[in-house]
Amino acid sequence: MTSFRLRTLTASVVAAAAVALIAIVVADLAYFVANQQNPQVFPVYSEYFLNATLLLFVFTAVFGLVGAFRRWYTALIAGVVSAVVAALVGTGLSALVAGIAFGDMIAPLLATLMGNNLIFVLAAVLASVLLAPRIHSRIAITEQQEVLRKKYVLVRRPAATLDEGIVTHIERENIDVDLAEEQWETYVAALTGGGWEPIEVPVADDLPDSVFVEDSVVMFGALAVLASPGAESREGEIASVEESVRALGLEVTRIEKPGTLDGGDVLKVGMTVFVGKGGRTNAEGIRQLRKILAPRGYSVVAVPVTKALHLKSTVTALPDGTVIGYRPLVDDPFVYDRFLEMPEPSGAHVVVLSDDTVLVSASAPESVRLIEGLGYRVIAVDISEFEKLEGCVTCLSVRVR
Numbered sequence: 001m002t003s004f005r006l007r008t009l010t011a012s013v014v015a016a017a018a019v020a021l022i023a024i025v026v027a028d029l030a031y032f033v034a035n036q037q038n039p040q041v042f043p044v045y046s047e048y049f050l051n052a053t054l055l056l057f058v059f060t061a062v063f064g065l066v067g068a069f070r071r072w073y074t075a076l077i078a079g080v081v082s083a084v085v086a087a088l089v090g091t092g093l094s095a096l097v098a099g100i101a102f103g104d105m106i107a108p109l110l111a112t113l114m115g116n117n118l119i120f121v122l123a124a125v126l127a128s129v130l131l132a133p134r135i136h137s138r139i140a141i142t143e144q145q146e147v148l149r150k151k152y153v154l155v156r157r158p159a160a161t162l163d164e165g166i167v168t169h170i171e172r173e174n175i176d177v178d179l180a181e182e183q184w185e186t187y188v189a190a191l192t193g194g195g196w197e198p199i200e201v202p203v204a205d206d207l208p209d210s211v212f213v214e215d216s217v218v219m220f221g222a223l224a225v226l227a228s229p230g231a232e233s234r235e236g237e238i239a240s241v242e243e244s245v246r247a248l249g250l251e252v253t254r255i256e257k258p259g260t261l262d263g264g265d266v267l268k269v270g271m272t273v274f275v276g277k278g279g280r281t282n283a284e285g286i287r288q289l290r291k292i293l294a295p296r297g298y299s300v301v302a303v304p305v306t307k308a309l310h311l312k313s314t315v316t317a318l319p320d321g322t323v324i325g326y327r328p329l330v331d332d333p334f335v336y337d338r339f340l341e342m343p344e345p346s347g348a349h350v351v352v353l354s355d356d357t358v359l360v361s362a363s364a365p366e367s368v369r370l371i372e373g374l375g376y377r378v379i380a381v382d383i384s385e386f387e388k389l390e391g392c393v394t395c396l397s398v399r400v401r
């Protein structure tokens, strides 16, 4: 079990224990007060509520594990279901043990929801809505910080069928698959050297473009948004990427059809998310992404992409937020606050390794010099075989950040 899953389990167990404890204590206290503060009610009612309390603990923990405490309304549903079922089953079990026939107990059992079990159920529901989400998110936030601190980067080894990958805007050229494999190793080593820990999504030889893992998922902190590929032949790439991000303990959501969105069309600059609308990403995909991100404080800005495959084929951003691009491929440079023109097409692509270091393609020597001149450390890698398939340095990885 990963430390993230262990933490989710801990969060759910702690939240469930708090809900169960509050329910039984409040119910006991209510009977204590109702019986002229007679302390003898404590053992009697504690025994009465024991089964229900244990069941409430288990149900609440299970709801916590499936993420019910992330939204107030799912917490409410979890609270009502757990409390009512726990109260009915718990009281019913005690009645069965006392020798009451099942048929005879149904009506009286239901009546307990408005009688003996009422305070227990109300206390459990209130604790599930008001307290459990707070406890859960306190622990979950620590989990998110941990996943971000680790600096994971997703990568996917090139498929044996790489040379069958899609080509749209350039002439098809022969691909040396062995050389591609070597270049990929060097690229991953550069990420590792830059302080990122690679997580390998299993290789998929039947999916020629799967090495371009950037297109399958977009990361917003510890939230992974699974893409909805604009190219049919790439749809099979998502399932195993989903498994990998889930294994990291990330929160996962997805863009659904008829929406399409490729990760290569998404450029984050601070809290602004530029999304390219073009051959692979449609308006519905952008609308869904906006809906996912708005509550998290991001603003999604749609920009046209008509001259290249993806938005990030045309522009990326330096660590200081300056958007860099190769002007002939950029539809409208004025949508960006600061735009800097690069002398070569592949010079428009950087992977930010840290505040002062970027990874760039070796096919853009003039751009490398230009970026170095801005005070950045530049690591250049040869990715010629991937460039023949309209790939670039960003396409080969997804940083969890």
Ligand SMILES: CN(C)C(=N)NCCC[C@H](N)C(=O)O
Pocket: 165, 166, 167, 168, 209, 212, 214, 215, 231, 234, 263, 264, 265, 309, 310, 311, 312, 313, 389, 390, 391, 392, 394, 395
């Ligand atoms: C920023 N870019 C360009 C990407 N993220 N992806 C490149 C995918 C290339 C692949 N042959 C295709 O056509 O899908």
